[in-house]
Amino acid sequence: MTLSHHVAVITSDEQALIVASDLAEDFKRDSALRDRERRLPHPELEVFSRSGLWGISVPKEYGGAGVSNVTLAKVIALIAQADGSLGQIPQNHFYALEVLRVNGSDAQKKRLYAEVLAGQRFGNALAELGTKTAHDRVTSLTRDGDGYRINGRKFYATGAIYAQRIPTSVVDENGVQQLAFVPRDSKGLTVIDDWSGFGQRTTGSGSVVFEDVYVAAEDVIPFQSAFERPTTVGPLAQILHAAIDTGIARAAYEDALHFVRTKTRPWIDATHEKAIDDPLSIKSFGHLAIRLHATEALLERSGEFLDKAQAEMNAETVAAASIAVAEARAISTEISLAAGTTLFELAGSQATLIEHGLDRHWRNARVHTLHDPVRWKYHAVGNYYLNDENPPLRGTI
Known part of the structure; x- marks a missing residue:
């Protein structure tokens, strides 16, 4: 390369x-x-x-x-x-x-x-540990002359270690959240590679520490207001998460196909020469394939809804996009976990050998799908269709 x-x-x-x-x-x-x-x-x-x-x-x-x-x-x-x-x-x-x-x-x-x-990458420093809820923020933005100072500590800062700028959620002196696009080489900014998750191991989702870090006023953008009116910020974040899980699911499915075709031995009760002729394995692959294709179709559908909402942002279009994305997010969570698990059931004991690295699909899916609880996706979708209730205006639906 x-x-x-x-x-x-x-x-x-x-x-x-x-x-x-x-x-x-x-x-x-x-x-x-x-x-x-x-x-x-x-x-x-x-x-x-x-x-x-x-x-x-x-x-x-x-x-x-x-x-x-x-x-x-x-x-x-x-x-x-x-x-x-x-x-x-x-x-x-x-x-x-x-x-x-x-x-x-x-x-x-x-x-x-x-x-x-020009090729610059933006990371993130949004989430914090130790707050009452996962959405609370205490990292501060205080005025200093024509600019500001940032103080605080972030975690789950995916991409920060690789970035030229680190968009950082901060709370100003009026208690309002802003997004500061902080240059990676700013004095007092430290990125720590302390991510120890058992999946998504190379995302670099560790800590970022801000100690009196200066940021110019021109690099601060309103953030909280993006969730005080209908915008596409939330569903845009979520469709990307659904896409990640969909990709992981596809990888596990393709690896399962390859392993069963080339390495797996048939179970004795199947009375077939090849594992690919085992009727129960064939049925399981059919079940996986249907759900994977449904996931990919719902992902594409949610993108179409999001395109419409971006073209005309209002309560109705944003709610419809959020729900369409929530549907894709829910099914992509399920299929990514199912594909990563079913791979081993169909491929057999050989597939567990470390040199194949096939366990990474389930580990990656398990870690990434915990980004926010999928059980609340079902609640939001059901409430929308049953009670005409729009989902909350935030980034987690």
């Missing part, structure tokens, strides 16, 4: 999908090794960002491809199929770009979009 100093600018949905497919082939090659050794994918990310894929959601009027959310979700699913961690690392990058699109000024958009098109 060779590095180029040139950063491509992708101009169409079709080009984005071709580039993503080609990259996925490369990324798949050593994905099991990176997982086993927890080898952080620095060279892969250089190739990934220089491909132009990190800029595909930049609107056309700012020089990007402005791809559909159907395409964006497919791109993430393709990369996640090759390597679950590489699929997750840009999730908050695209999330921050959506906050910028919805709440940023024209000057902020021109400057930050240009950075992205």
Whole structure:
């Protein structure tokens, strides 16, 4: 994998999908090794960002491809199929770009979009440990002359260790949340590689510490207001999570097919020469295939709903998009876990050998699907259809 100093600018949905497919082939090659050794994918990310894929959601009027959310979700699913961690690392990058699109000024958009098109990666420093709920924030933003100072500690900071800017959720002196796009090399900012999750091992989802970190006023964008009115920020975040799980599910399914075709021996009671002729295995693959295809179809459908909501943001379109994405999120959670487990049931004991690395699919799915509780997706979907109740305006539905 060779590095180029040139950063491509992708101009169409079709080009984005071709580039993503080609990259996925490369990324798949050593994905099991990176997982086993927890080898952080620095060279892969250089190739990934220089491909132009990190800029595909930049609107056309700012020089990007402005791809559909159907395409964006497919791109993430393709990369996640090759390597679950590489699929997750840009999730908050695209999330921050959506906050910028919805709440940023024209000057902020021109400057930050240009950075992205030039190959810069945005990470995140959003979540915090030790607060009353997972959504509470105490990291502070205080005025200092023409700019601000940030103090606090973040965790689950996926992508921060690889980023040139770290969009950080902060609470200002009026108790209002803002999003500060903090340069990675800022004085007093420390990124700690302390992520020890048993899945998604190379996402770099560790800690970020802010000690009197200065940020210019022009790098601070309203954040809380994105959830005080109907916007597409929440469902955009969620469709990317659904895409990651869909990709992981597809990877587990494909590996199960390959292993059973090439290595698995038939069970004695099946009375067949080959494992692929075992009628119970055939039935299980049919069951998996149907649910996987349903997941991929619901992911595409949710992208179409999100495209409509972005084109015309109001309570109705955003609620419909949020529910469509919640449906995809719910089924992608189930199929990613099911595929990772069923793989072993069908492939047999040989599949558990460490050298195959097949356990990473279930581990990746189990860790990533805990991002927010899928049981509340079912509640939101049911309430919407049964009681005409729109889901909450936040990023977790």
